[in-house]
Amino acid sequence: MGNYRIAVLPGDGIGKEVTKGAVEILQAVATRFHHQFEFVYGLIGGEAIDQKGTPLPDETLAMCRQSDAVLLGAVGGPKWDQNPPHLRPEKGLLAIRKEMNLFANLRPVKFYDSLIDSSPLKAEVIQDVDLLIVRELTGGLYFGKPSGRHVEDGEETVVDTLLYKREEIKRIVTTAFELARKRRKKVTSVDKANVLESSRMWREIAEEVARDFPDVKLEHMLVDNAAMQLIRNPKQFDVLVTENMFGDILSDEASMLAGSLGMLPSASLSTSGPSLYEPIHGSAPDIAGQNKANPIAMILSSAMMLRLSFGLHEEAKAIEKAVQQVLTSGYRTADVARNGQRIVSTKEMVNEIKATILDDGAILNIMAVYA
Ligand SMILES: NC(=O)C1=CN([C@@H]2O[C@H](COP(=O)(O)OP(=O)(O)OC[C@H]3O[C@@H](n4cnc5c(N)ncnc54)[C@H](O)[C@@H]3O)[C@@H](O)[C@H]2O)C=CC1
Ligand SMILES: CC(C)CC(=O)C(=O)O
Numbered sequence: 001m002g003n004y005r006i007a008v009l010p011g012d013g014i015g016k017e018v019t020k021g022a023v024e025i026l027q028a029v030a031t032r033f034h035h036q037f038e039f040v041y042g043l044i045g046g047e048a049i050d051q052k053g054t055p056l057p058d059e060t061l062a063m064c065r066q067s068d069a070v071l072l073g074a075v076g077g078p079k080w081d082q083n084p085p086h087l088r089p090e091k092g093l094l095a096i097r098k099e100m101n102l103f104a105n106l107r108p109v110k111f112y113d114s115l116i117d118s119s120p121l122k123a124e125v126i127q128d129v130d131l132l133i134v135r136e137l138t139g140g141l142y143f144g145k146p147s148g149r150h151v152e153d154g155e156e157t158v159v160d161t162l163l164y165k166r167e168e169i170k171r172i173v174t175t176a177f178e179l180a181r182k183r184r185k186k187v188t189s190v191d192k193a194n195v196l197e198s199s200r201m202w203r204e205i206a207e208e209v210a211r212d213f214p215d216v217k218l219e220h221m222l223v224d225n226a227a228m229q230l231i232r233n234p235k236q237f238d239v240l241v242t243e244n245m246f247g248d249i250l251s252d253e254a255s256m257l258a259g260s261l262g263m264l265p266s267a268s269l270s271t272s273g274p275s276l277y278e279p280i281h282g283s284a285p286d287i288a289g290q291n292k293a294n295p296i297a298m299i300l301s302s303a304m305m306l307r308l309s310f311g312l313h314e315e316a317k318a319i320e321k322a323v324q325q326v327l328t329s330g331y332r333t334a335d336v337a338r339n340g341q342r343i344v345s346t347k348e349m350v351n352e353i354k355a356t357i358l359d360d361g362a363i364l365n366i367m368a369v370y371a
């Protein structure tokens with residue numbers, strides 16, 4: 001039995017709905033495996049702006065730092081779209097990633113047999129896809145200074161800067177190699193080295209790191225080609241490692257290999273403090289408040305938390321197995337439902353996964369009694 005303190009940041013829009021679902025799933029895991037999970041709640045994003053006047057209140061950050069791990073829903077929404085840059089919900093997300101040194105964002109893309117019809121792609125292209133996008137999360141184009149607008153010689157000018165220190169590239173590429181070593185031993189480093197100086201340095205560093213991993217194959221791929229190859233032949237990939245914005249875009253694209261943006265979890269890892277777990281999707285204002293969102297990306301993110309932050313492998317597997325079982329039984333939220341399949345709500349999907357986790361536990365207990 002373990003005691004864990006989990007900071008929960010629901011955020012905005014569907015972030016709130018899917019986070020509520022993930023907490024219920026974790027409570028079921030705690031019941032089945034006799035753990036104590038203490039959930040502490042904090043504000044981030046739009047709601048934090050409304051209540052505290054800032055997208056990342058100090059108390060939220062302090063609470064996260066004092067927890068064993070953080071679960072985050074999503075932030076943003078049209079209500080705040082016209083706010084000045086420092087009062088945009090997304091600033092809160094970028095700030096927590098930077099402040100907590102969450103430099104490695106792991107975005108696994110896994111194919112589910114039962115969702116074969118949910119992807120617009122052909123079965124033979126997506127069947128057995130199992131790849132991992134390793135996205136650099138605290139540097140690159142989303143953080144470089146200068147960034148902003150100004151008027152120069154009477155002309156309105158805007159700038160964003162793609163900036164990396166050598167060590168920042170080295171640590172994310174090394175993380176990718178370490179992960180590939182435990183998988184199919186191939187790293188695809190994605191860049192735009194035909195144009196960008198930052199990419200040329202990225203490539204150079206990837207080559208240097210590769211020397212320490214002779215058992216892992218390194219290939220380089222330009223990002224535009226990578227976007228195409230993900231659709232043409234995704235099975236060629238094992239681990240992809242790339243700059244912050246490239247990884248952001250490629251992972252939304254890759255989510256369709258799994259059938260929906262609502263299926264992809266992620267882990268935002270730090271080596272100097274607690275890590276954070278978040279679905280790859282946003283706050284989905286178009287479906288927010290309608291009990292329609294697919295909670296699986298968030299639920300699978302909580303499984304990643306159990307495995308990577310707490311070392312609770314069996315518990316993580318119990319969640320993943322329940323998700324698989326529920327999908328196999330035909331439960332579908334609207335985003336993955338096809339051909340007249342019955343559609344379930346967010347809450348129904350959560351309830352079914354929860355029941356499966358608890359039932360599985362009960363069956364195993366009965367088997368243990370009669371063994
Ligand atoms: N991690 C975060 O907090 C992120 C926040 N955002 C913010 O979210 C807001 C909306 O951005 P969008 O570009 O619309 O991206 P989005 O990821 O929120 O939604 C894109 C599309 O996917 C659908 N979708 C997303 N998650 C889903 C789920 N779990 N189940 C079913 N359908 C789902 C939405 O309904 C929408 O049609 C913006 O304010 C944006 O800045 C966007 C991405 C990540
Ligand atoms: C604020 C954005 C960088 C959020 C996003 O799209 C993501 O992290 O995937």
Ligand SMILES: [Mg+2]
Nearest residue numbers: 248249252280
């Ligand atoms: Mg994104």
